[in-house]
Amino acid sequence: MILTGAFMGKDGKPEEARIAAILGPTAALWHDLQEQIASRFAPLEEEWTYAGKNYGWSLRLKRKNRAVLYMTPCDGSLTHRQSNHEGHEAHEE
DSSP, rough: OOBBSSOOTTTOOOOHHHHHHGGGGGHHHHHHHHHHHHHHSSSOOOEEEEETTTOEEEEEEEEETTTEEEEEEETTTEEEEEEOOOOOOOEEE
């Protein structure tokens, strides 16, 4: 099942309060995943990216210039894509 991002408009990156409202109870998982990735791949930068009208906004967690994980807030859930050890992306929900 492919989930559609909750923030599809190009108007501006999502704010923390809106993300929490959209994710609902899943917001705790969102934060836990961020913390686990940050502790494993420190130092880590966070960058919101807009991937176009079909995908919307995603949070890119990166180390140096390489993406480690993309997190997309969806209505009541989240989806993420991670880079594997060879630099290719693997998709998970």
